[in-house]
Amino acid sequence: MRRLKRRINVLFLLTIFLISPSLGRDYYIYATAESEDEVALVRFDGKKIHVEKRIPVGVWPIEIEGPHGINVSPDGEYWYLSMAHGIPFGHLYKYRTGSDELVDRVELGLFPATLQVSPATGLLYVVNFNLHGGHDEVSTVSIVDPEEMVEIDRVETGIMPHGSRLLNNGLKHYSVAMMSAKLYELDAMRMEITRTLSTGKHEMKKMGGMKHKMGDHSMPKEKPTWVYPHPNDKFLYVVNNGTDEVVEVDVERWVITRRFQTEKGPYNCEVSRDGKKLVVTYKSVAKTAVWDIDSGKELAKIKNTRKVTHGVVISPDSKFAFVSVEGIGSEPGSVDVIDLSSLKLVDQADIGKQAGGIAFWKMEN
Amino acid sequence: MRLSQVFIVVTFSATILFSQEESEEPSDSLYFQFAPDSLYLEVGDSAVVTIRLLKNEGESANSPFYIHGGERGTVSVYPRISDSTGVANVLVKVYRPGDLSLNVRSISTKRLDRVSDKMPVTVPYPPLARIEFDQSTTQLYEGTSVQFIAKVFDEAGLTRNETDLTFVTTNSSIAEFDDFGNLNAKSTGRVRVTAQVDNVTSSINVRVVKNPVRGMELSSSSGEVRTGDVVHFNAKALARGSREVEDAPIYYSYTGIADYGIGLPAAGQMSQDGRFVAETSGLYTIYASSGGYSAQKTIKVVPREVTRKVELVGYGLVPDVFTSDLWIWPGIGKHEGKDFAVTGTWGADGNTYFWDVTDPKNMITIDTVKVDARTVNDVKISEDGTVGVITREGASNRKNGFVILDVSDPYNVDILSTFNDDMTGGVHNTFVYDNHVYAVNNGRKYDIINIEDPSNPHRVGVYELKTPGHSIHDVWIVDGIAYSSNWADGVHAVDVGGIAYNERNMPMIQANPLLARAGKGSPSNPTPISYKNDPTGRNHAAFPFLSESTGEFYIIAGDESFPFGLGATKKEPSNPRGGFHFVNFTDPDNPEEVAIYQVPEAGSHNLWVKGDTLMAAFYQGGFRILDISGELMGDLYKQGREIAFFLSSNKEGHLPNAPMVWGTQPYKGLIYFADMNSGLYAIRLVSIDAKKETD
Structure with missing residues (x-):
């Protein structure tokens, strides 16, 4: 009996030891509300999530401008926001973290979307999604000097470029164009496209073969929506929204090495900092999936709290995934918190309508 | 952890630490050197600039940096990045006129450690080509005034809104411009009117002739109106014998007394084609003048009363x-x-x-x-x-x-x-x-x-x-x-x-x-x-x-x-x-x-x-x-x-x-x-x- 008690005590202490870092830690996340023209700052204390602040964004009051992509500078000093609509061009906004005061903005192309600052060049790379274009207009990646908020170049990629991320070393930028079904590698220093890769099973010839018609527009089946690098910078994970799969790309060999078949409508993904888990949002079925990268197995599917699952960001300690979920109509958007150990939904917070872009700011003990 | 493992960890950490110290210069010791240190180029021209990232006493920083031309579409640069020693021979081409710059920034993982600089690139606007007068006025009556307006075009054919366009005459005792381009005709004679900006000029001959006007006549479409009603005034400049001088310039103005109190405005609008509209009720006197002669007419304005x-x-x-x-x-x-x-x-x-x-x-x-x-x-x-x-x-x-x-x-x-x-x-x-x-x-x-x-x-x-x-x-x-x-x-x-x-x-x-x-x-x-x-x-x-x-x-x-x-x-x-x-x-x-x-x-x-x-x-x-x-x-x-x-x-x-x-x-x-x-x-x-x- 005494032996059992001792074992229980040891187990208890071990549990406390294991969970205490995250229990005493606050995680801060920014999330956009695209139909509210608002950005929410939320704090997760290890158990509960709190909306710390709702920050109105944009300048065009009676029309929805659509805050879409959001990211925090590598040093955590600023957050950057892409605003989809202007008259007619979208903008990139720069805010100071913490005080959330507007620093500056610069006009970009049509419907700027995902963005990131390179830790190597210090430049910011943002795709001009042009969601509402004619589905046949080749678009661009805008390159912005975020210190002076000046757009210094635009590099042409494909049709409706959406997901984009840099390697962790900041030297290469990757983006996927939905209606070109291609992955684009951009040299962050030289500001040139260096390689492209079809994200489908076969190389397409000028969008022939693997496409179907919708109205007058020819669209490839894959419709890749997201790309995210492994922490080791050796692999990329590309979400093919149209063919319900995530493909793994070997960066050096520039080939697809694995395909993970998902549920319907995968949209965004992120790899945990420890390189073990791949979290994928399933937009069409309102779920978030956690995959084991080594085995290529789906570990769990967690039902989200609204009907349209959107983006995901993982805490740098690889413990929690924060998922933005849009909702429909007047439903508030949500930030759902998933424990990546128990693979359970921990908590959620209501934010503005159509929660979309989501970015991790900081952890504090 | 065994002693050998501890040794490996300590050694590895020290290597990282020392290599970082070696490679990351304190930012305040780094600086850029441009050769030449500025550029003056025409639109479409290009030049090569050598840029070095240096440290301390002019030693090479041995660290790369990137180069950009500022706002998109102004300056193109190639290459975008220096070599690994921190040297770049950059081909610079300019596309727009203005005070532009060639921008450089060192590369480091910490934002605050980055050093940036810019080199001025001056691209002059296309030279001005010509000035065109907006009016064909070549004859003025003595004692009258006409505003002159001219447009400036550059060699690209674009209108340039220069602010230093000036007008002068060859004889200010005959006709002289004020600061706002109004030519005041003082006495009879001939002058040459010149518009000038930089080295570009354009001239026309203007003749000041004796003013035949000897009186003014003013009539209106109505004597009593409501606020908001537009009244048309018709002024005639008359010569001896009541002959109308049709080309005499006529100026309209008004004064008024509002009905509703002392100190409050009798407000309205008078156009120079003779239309007047009152905002407040009261008595308004409209004046028409030309060459020192004037006529006036008072009208009554009553409240519109549509409420x-x-x-x-x-x-x-x-x-x-x-x-x-x-x-x-x-x-x-x-x-x-x-x-x-x-x-x-x-x-x-x-x-x-x-x-x-x-x-x-x-x-x-x-x-x-x-x-x-x-x-x-x-x-x-x-x-x-x-x-x-x-x-x-x-x-x-x-x-x-x-x-x-x-x-x-x-x-x-x-x-x-x-x-x-x-x-x-x-x-x-x-x-x-x-x-x-x-x-x-x-x-x-x-x-x-x-x-x-x-x-x-x-x-x-x-x-x-x-x-x-x-x-x-x-x-x-x-x-x-x-x-x-x-x-x-x-x-x-x-x-x-x-x-x-x-x-x-x-x-x-x-x-x-x-x-x-x-x-x-x-x-x-x-x-x-x-x-x-x-x-x-x-x-x-x-x-x-x-x-x-x-x-x-x-x-x-x-x-x-x-x-x-x-x-x-x-x-x-x-x-x-x-x-x-x-x-x-x-x-x-x-x-x-x-x-x-x-x-x-x-x-x-x-x-x-x-x-x-x-x-x-x-x-x-x-x-x-x-x-x-x-x-x-x-x-x-x-x-x-x-x-x-x-x-x-x-x-x-x-x-x-x-x-x-x-x-x-x-x-x-x-x-x-x-x-x-x-x-x-x-x-x-x-x-x-x-x-x-x-x-």
Whole structure:
């Protein structure tokens, strides 16, 4: 009996030891509300999530401008926001973290979307999604000097470029164009496209073969929506929204090495900092999936709290995934918190309508 | 951990630490060296610049940096990055004139450690080529003054708005310019007038001749008028024998004494073609002068006295969401004799409300249509009362567009079809006209959708401007002319099937100069007729107005401006601004803004014109009715033309006790309007001194 008690005590202490870092830690996340023209700052204390602040964004009051992509500078000093609509061009906004005061903005192309600052060049790379274009207009990646908020170049990629991320070393930028079904590698220093890769099973010839018609527009089946690098910078994970799969790309060999078949409508993904888990949002079925990268197995599917699952960001300690979920109509958007150990939904917070872009700011003990 | 493991960890950490110290110079010791240290290039020229990143005493930093040319499209550079030692030979090419720069920044993981610098690149504007005088005045009368204007062009043929354009004459005792380009003719003689900027000059000969004017005569179209009435003055410069000197310049001015007090202004506007309009009642004296002679005439201005009272007939409270646009129409079939209304919702749940307003004192909601949207911004009903169109923005699947409804039984509205092909960006406004929906698509263009079979809509045409960065907000169609509002591109009139050119329509076609030019357009071939840009970029609404009292044809262009942001999203009142601009299109080739209606500290939104009366939604300024009869000139608000206003609000409104009028529609002797914060209203005008009803 005494032996059992001792074992229980040891187990208890071990549990406390294991969970205490995250229990005493606050995680801060920014999330956009695209139909509210608002950005929410939320704090997760290890158990509960709190909306710390709702920050109105944009300048065009009676029309929805659509805050879409959001990211925090590598040093955590600023957050950057892409605003989809202007008259007619979208903008990139720069805010100071913490005080959330507007620093500056610069006009970009049509419907700027995902963005990131390179830790190597210090430049910011943002795709001009042009969601509402004619589905046949080749678009661009805008390159912005975020210190002076000046757009210094635009590099042409494909049709409706959406997901984009840099390697962790900041030297290469990757983006996927939905209606070109291609992955684009951009040299962050030289500001040139260096390689492209079809994200489908076969190389397409000028969008022939693997496409179907919708109205007058020819669209490839894959419709890749997201790309995210492994922490080791050796692999990329590309979400093919149209063919319900995530493909793994070997960066050096520039080939697809694995395909993970998902549920319907995968949209965004992120790899945990420890390189073990791949979290994928399933937009069409309102779920978030956690995959084991080594085995290529789906570990769990967690039902989200609204009907349209959107983006995901993982805490740098690889413990929690924060998922933005849009909702429909007047439903508030949500930030759902998933424990990546128990693979359970921990908590959620209501934010503005159509929660979309989501970015991790900081952890504090 | 064994000792050997500890040793390895310590050794590895030390290696990282020391290598970092070695490779990352303190930022304040790094600097850039440019050779040459500046560039002066013509547009299209290029040069090579050697850039080095150095440290301390001029040693190579052995660290790469990147190079860029600043704002896109100004300076191109190649390569973008230095070599690994921190040296770059950069080919610089310039594309635009101005004070540009070549920019460099060192590369490091820490933002604050980065060192940046810039080298000036001066690109001169193309040399100025010529100056053209705007007028052909070559003869002045002694004692008169004429303003000279000239345009400056550069070698690229572009107009250059130089501020240092100066005018001089060869003999200032004969004629001399003031600081504002006015040439004052002092005595008879000949001078050469020269316009100069930099080294470019242009000259014309001007002769000052003896002024034959020996008197002035002034008459007016009326001796007593109301505020807002435009009086035409006719001045004649007369020589000996009362002969008229037709080319003598005449200057008009006025003084006045207001009726209502000491120290308050007798305000009005005097044009130099002899038109005068008073804003306040009183006695006004108009002066006409030429060459030292003058004449004057005093007129009496009385209050316009058009004010009436508004009687609230009924309202339908919408307490839980923001209300957007409205439409009122008569029932058909089994509902003949009844009247109905539809209102949209803003930033809400995609609901559209249908109302029975047959008894406007007791408006009741009779049906609700819910679609996947956050905002149903616009609602429209077809002329025959069978089909409704509601717009969608913020659909969860991004398939926005519009929804076509069967509204023949407003108690049981059915969705007939949705149309979202290529409309993911959202449809903000529509107009239904002659079996077609004109849908403002993604703020870029309007698509024209045939709804002869409303269950199978199909696109037949598109109208999109070609101007750079164009954007559109709304479209309104009357007699086959589409009037669109396009922010900075202003109002555009487009022929989408002007009314038939026959005897019955002839009076209408003759009255509307735009209709007279129509005839080539159709829904599948929208054909532009005329336009007027809006330099403020605030054009949000456009409504045609054929003045019944004067026959002049205007497009009333409404602003939308929220300089202090929108309070609705924070559940606070907003404080917009703006007004309605009256642009006279009687000559479609030379449309001219002649008047404005601007309520102080209120924001204009939608409008409707019936006869010579403007019904205006003025957001927080409430609902406003304006007399727009007669010739229009100047500031209509100040002229006492306001007939009435009504500050709609409700303590149970979605935003309590705060007017925010969105749009309006006159209907069967009443005026309906939608208030964003509180719902649907019906009012009527009554005379100021009695409860007698007026239509």
